[in-house]
Structures are given as structure tokens and as C-alpha cells.
Amino acid sequence: xxxxxRTGPVLVTGAAGFIGHAVAHRLLDRGERVIGVxxxxxxxxxxxxxxxxxxxxGRDAFAFERADxxxxxxxxxxxxxxxxxxxxxxAAQAGVRYSLENPFAYQRSNLQGHLSILxxxxxxxGFEHLVYASxxxxxxxxxxxxxxxxxxEPAGAPVSLYAATKRAxxxxxHSYAHLYRYSQTGLRFFTVYGPWGRPxxxxxxxxxxxxxxxxxxxxxxxxxxxxxxxxxxxxxxxIGALDHPPAPGGQRLLNIGSNDPVGLLDMVRSxxxxxxxxxxxxxxxxQPGDVTATYADVSALMELTGYRPRVRLDEGIDRFxxxxxxxxxx
Numbered sequence: 001x002x003x004x005x006r007t008g009p010v011l012v013t014g015a016a017g018f019i020g021h022a023v024a025h026r027l028l029d030r031g032e033r034v035i036g037v038x039x040x041x042x043x044x045x046x047x048x049x050x051x052x053x054x055x056x057x058g059r060d061a062f063a064f065e066r067a068d069x070x071x072x073x074x075x076x077x078x079x080x081x082x083x084x085x086x087x088x089x090x091a092a093q094a095g096v097r098y099s100l101e102n103p104f105a106y107q108r109s110n111l112q113g114h115l116s117i118l119x120x121x122x123x124x125x126g127f128e129h130l131v132y133a134s135x136x137x138x139x140x141x142x143x144x145x146x147x148x149x150x151x152x153e154p155a156g157a158p159v160s161l162y163a164a165t166k167r168a169x170x171x172x173x174h175s176y177a178h179l180y181r182y183s184q185t186g187l188r189f190f191t192v193y194g195p196w197g198r199p200x201x202x203x204x205x206x207x208x209x210x211x212x213x214x215x216x217x218x219x220x221x222x223x224x225x226x227x228x229x230x231x232x233x234x235x236x237x238x239i240g241a242l243d244h245p246p247a248p249g250g251q252r253l254l255n256i257g258s259n260d261p262v263g264l265l266d267m268v269r270s271x272x273x274x275x276x277x278x279x280x281x282x283x284x285x286x287q288p289g290d291v292t293a294t295y296a297d298v299s300a301l302m303e304l305t306g307y308r309p310r311v312r313l314d315e316g317i318d319r320f321x322x323x324x325x326x327x328x329x330x
Contacts, residue, residue: 007126009034009084011034011079011088012088013037014038014133016038017038017049017090017091018052019189024036025055026239027088028056028062033063034061036062036065037067037075039066040053048199075116075117075119079124086130086131086242088131092110092166099289100161106162106165107165114169121182129183129245131185131187131238132169134186134187136149136189136257138158138170139153140157140158140291141291148257148297150255150297151254159291176251181249183249185253186254188255190257190294190296191226192228193320194231204320206271207271207324216280216281217284218282220286220292221283221285226264227260229257229258229296230319232310233309237307243305254304257296259295259297262313271317273314274314274318
């Protein structure tokens with residue numbers, strides 16, 4: 001999509017979130033108008049979310065709506081009134097383990113919220129493209145062989161409620177694309193990290209504990225591996241997907257990751273190096289809902305958009321640690 005063909009503002013849900021805040025900045029940097037939506041809940045520290053929003057607040061082309069995406073009437077009115085034709089829908093209740101404690105939060109935010117955005121999209125005049133966040137967790141606990149997970153693999157055996165809601169969102173989107181003939185892209189995110197990240201994610205949480213001298217719990221006895229992907233690379237993929245919609249009525253699923261899984265203990269060693277401190281490690285068994293490994297085959301996204309992850313884990317962790325020390329005035 002070229003500069004001259006962009007139409008109307010882009011709605012970014014989850015704009016106070018880690019990925020949403022970064023996507024909003026990138027869209028603004030290239031001259032887009034952006035409407036951000038977020039409820040700013042207390043799943044993790046709202047002060048971090050407010051700090052992210054503060055970086056967007058002074059930008060002339062940014063407007064913010066503090067709203068619940070599950071409020072279907074409000075979302076439909078907002079999209080129609082603002083002339084929104086493209087949406088990047090990233091708002092969701094995240095976290096695998098949290099879904100064991102608060103299952104109904106996932107019903108409202110992930111299922112009802114996604115349906116609300118689908119309804120708002122299908123009623124919007126001239127609507128062009130909905131890009132929404134799915135998750136690598138939909139693949140279940142698939143043994144990792146020599147190749148990455150591909151989008152055509154079965155995704156019918158989720159091992160957490162979070163994963164089940166994300167797969168349900170994909171199926172709802174498929175039906176809406178078919179029924180109402182508008183373009184949708186679901187992005188199956190793998191593990192994202194970097195500055196402004198989520199405190200419930202491993203790299204952020206481990207950094208805080210290592211610096212405070214508290215022990216870190218390593219689940220799966222250290223055997224787990226994750227496809228860690230730096231935030232700037234993720235944003236490249238999100239924007240690339242937004243700019244390449246499928247044909248009207250098409251619903252496409254794409255992996256977005258680094259295509260380079262790293263063992264959890266290797267990640268910890270990289271973090272120890274960047275922090276200049278050793279971690280006190282406590283080995284724990286696998287937790288309910290966890291998967292052993294994630295590994296993204298991103299060839300489809302590469303072919304479509306030219307996506308190429310560039311930031312290696314050591315470099316990305318160095319950038320994260322520099323941000324963390326600055327943010328916490330350390």
C-alpha cells in the first residue's frame with residue numbers, strides 16, 4: 001500500500017500494550033493517523049501502560065479512547081464515526097497460566113472482544129483490512145523436530161484456555177471473512193521481547209529478579225525453548241501484513257517470529273551477561289498449559305512482505321537491559 005492509497009485512520013486496539021504501543025508509533029512515523037483503544041486494566045502494572053501511552057500522547061496524529069473492546073456498540077460507533085477502514089486488533093487477555101485462575105477474563109476480552117471488532121469491521125463502509133493477533137499457542141505441545149511450525153499444521157488440540165480462545169478467534173474470523181467478504185489476516189505471534197515489554201514475560205521478569213537477587217524459577221527443568229523475536233522485527237511484520245491484504249473475502253493466517261528457537265537456559269545466560277550478574281536458578285517441572293518448544297516457520301510472511309528478522313537475541317537483550325535500567329533509573 002503506497003502513501004497515496006492510505007485511507008482514513010488506523011484503529012489499533014491494545015494501544016497501551018507492548019506490541020500495540022510499538023505498532024502505533026511506527027504507523028505515526030510513516031504519516032498515518034492512529035486511533036488507539038485500550039481499557040488499561042490491572043493484569044499487570046497499569047503505570048507501565050500509562051507510561052507507554054504517555055509516549056504517544058504528544059503526537060498530533062494520535063487519538064486515544066479508553067474503552068473496553070467487548071463493548072460492541074461503542075466499538076461499532078467509533079469505527080463508523082471516525083471513518084476507520086483498517087484495524088490492527090492486538091487487545092486481548094494474555095497469559096497462559098493466568099487463564100487457570102481467571103478463565104472468564106478470556107471469555108470477555110478474547111472471545112467477546114474479538115467478536116465486537118468483527119462486527120464493527122463488517123458494518124464499516126469501505127472497510128479494507130483487519131489484522132488481528134493470534135498466537136503460536138494454537139499449535140499445542142507439538143514436539144519440535146528439525147523444522148518450524150507451519151500454518152497448515154493442525155491446530156485442534158490447544159493445551160490452555162488462552163490458546164483455545166485464540167484458535168476460536170481464528171475460526172470466527174474465517175466465518176466473517178466468508179460471510180461478509182472483507183479481508184482479514186491473523187498473525188500467530190511467537191515470543192516477543194524488547195524495551196517496554198510485559199512484566200509477566202520471562203525476560204522482563206527474570207531481569208527484575210536477577211537485579212534484586214531473588215531466585216528465578218525455570219520451568220520444564222530448563223528443557224523448554226522459545227522463538228524469541230525482538231519487538232522492532234515484530235512491528236516490521238505487522239505493518240507488512242497490514243499493507244498486503246488478501247483478496248476480499250480472504251482470511252489468511254501467518255506465523256510471525258524469528259525462525260530461531262533458543263533454549264531457556266541459553267536465554268538466561270545471555271541475560272546474565274547483559275546484566276553483569278548471575279541468576280539464582282530454581283528448576284521447576286512443566287506447568288499446566290505450558291508447551292515444550294515454539295519454532296516459527298515464517299516463510300509465508302517473508303514471501304508476502306519481505307519480512308526478515310534482523311535483531312539477534314544477544315543484541316536485543318542488550319537493548320532491553322539498557323531500557324530497563326533507564327526506565328527504572330538504575
